[in-house]
Amino acid sequence: MTTRTLHLPVSAPDRVESFVEYATLGESVGYEHVWLPETWGRDAVSVLTRIATETSDIGFGPSVLNVYSRSPALVGQTAASLQELSDGRLRVAVGPSGQAVIEGWHGESFDRPLRRTREFMDVVRAVLSGEVVNYAGDIFSLGGFRLRCDPPEATVPIEAAGMGPKSVELAGRFADGWHATVFTPHGFRDRLEDLERGIDLGDRSRDDVTATLSLTAAVHDDGDLARQRCRNHLAFYVGAMGTYYRESLARQGYEDEAMEIAAAVANDEHERVHEIVDDEMLADLAIAGTPEEAHEQLATWEAIDGLDELAISFPRGATHEEVLTTIDALGPEA
Template structure:
C-alpha cells in the first residue's frame, strides 16, 4: 500500500513557524512523513530541528540536500544530530541538484554529479556508523574522521534524488531510497526499470529501496484557480530551473511542450503557458481541482506500480489557506 507524506512548500512562508504548523497539521491528519526542500529560502536543517521539537510521531527529512554546498562529513554529523533530536524519525535525502543552482547560486563547479553523489552517500554512511572514516575516492578523501558522540541507535536511511536513467540506477544500487519529481505515471514506471537494474547490480532486493514521488497538488473550491496554480508552478520549474526538468519531460513524451513552455516563460507569456499545459498534460503531472476532484485524482497516483510513497507538494504562490486546505483534503485520516 502506498503511504502518503508531505513535501512542504518550496515558496517560503512568512514565518518559520508556518512550516512547523503544516507539519503538525500533517501529523494530525495521518501523514507518515514530512519532507522539506532546501532551495533559496530557510535552510532545511534549522527548520527540521523546529519541526522535530514540536511533533511526536511524523517522520522528518530534507528532500533534498545538494551534495555541493556541504561536505559529506558535515552532513553525517547533521544527520546524527537530527536523528537524536527527533528520537529516530529522520530519513536523509541527497542529490546533485543542477548546474543553474550549484554554479549560479552556490558558486561551485557542477562537476561529475553522479560520481559525487555516490561518494557522498558512502561517506555519510561511514560517518553514521561511528567508526573511523578513512575514505579515498575520486572526489572525496578523508582520513581519521570519527563522530565524538554515539552513532544513532536507529540507522538513518540515506536516499537519493534522480530523474535520468543513470541517476535512478545509482539510487537503486547505492541508496536506501529514490526520490522522484516531475514525473508522469508512465514516466515513473519507465524509470522503475532503471531502479531495479541498479538494485540488481548492487546485490540488493527491492525491499531495500523506498520509492518516493513528489506530486504537486492544489485544492480549492474554485477548481480552475487550483489548476492555474499548478500550471504556473510547472512553467517555473521548466523555465527557470535549468534544463533538467525540461529534459526529463522530453524523455516522458512532452518534448515539444517543454520547449514551448520554456520559451513562453522566458517571454513572460503566462497565457501561452496555460494553453500549452492543457488538462491532459496537467492531469499527468499534478493533482488540481476542487476537493472532490482532487480526492478522485489521488487514487490514480496511489495505484502506480512500484510506488511506495506519494509526497504531496504545493505550487508556488499557494496561500496559507490553500496549503492547509490541500493538506486536510488529501490527508490519510481525513
C-alpha cells in the same frame, strides 16, 4: 499500499512557524513523513530542527540536500544530531541538483554529479557508523574523522534524488530510497525499470529501496484556481530552473510542450503557458481541483504499481491557507 507523505513548500511561508504548522497538521491527519526541500528559501536543517521538536510521531527529513554546498562529513554530523533530537524519525535525501543552482548560486563547479552523489552517501554512512572514517574516493578523501558523540541507535536511511536513467540506477544500486519529481505515471514506470536495474547490479532486494514521488497538488473549492496554481508552478520549474526538468519531460513524451513552455516563460507570455499546459498534461503531472476532483485523481496516482510513497507537494503561489486546505483535504485520516 502506497504511503502518503508531505513535501513542504520551498519558500512560500512568511515565517518558519508556518512550516511547523504544516508538519503538525500533517501529523494530526495521518501523513507518515514530512520532507523539506532546500533551494533558495530557508535552510532545511534549521527548519527541520523546529519540526523535530514540535512533533512526536511523524517522520521527517530533507529532500533534498545538494551534495556540493555541504561536506558529507558535516551532513553525517547533522544527521546524527537530528536523529537524536527526533528519537529516530529521520531520513535524509541527497542529490546533485543542477548546474544552474550549483554554479550560479553556490559558486561550485558542477563536476561529476553522479560519482559525487555516490561517494557522498558512502561518507555520510561511514560517519554515522561511529567508526573512524578513512575514505579514499575520486572526489572525497578523508582521514581520521570520527563523531565525538554516540552514533544513532536507529539507522538513518540515506536516499537519493534522480530524474535521468543513470541517476535513478545509482539510487537503486547504492541508496536506501529514490526521490522522483515532475513525472507522469508512464514516465515514473519507465524510471522504475532503471531503479530495478540498479537494485540488481547492487545485488539488493526491491524491499531495500523506497520509491518516493513528489507530486504537486492544489485543492480548492474553486477548481479553476487550483489548476491555475499548478500550471504556473509547472511553467516555472520547466522554464526557469535549468534544463533538467525539460530533459525529463522530453523523455516522457512532452518535448515539444517543454520547449514551448521555456520559450513562453523567457518571453513573459504567461497566458500562453496556460494554453500549453492543457488539461491532459496537467492531469499527467499534478493533482488539481475541488476536493472531490482531487480525491479521484489521488486514487489514480496511488494505484501506480511500484510507487511506495506519494509525497504531496504544493505549487508556487499557493497561500498559507491553500496549503493548509490541501494538507487537510488529502490527509489519510481526513
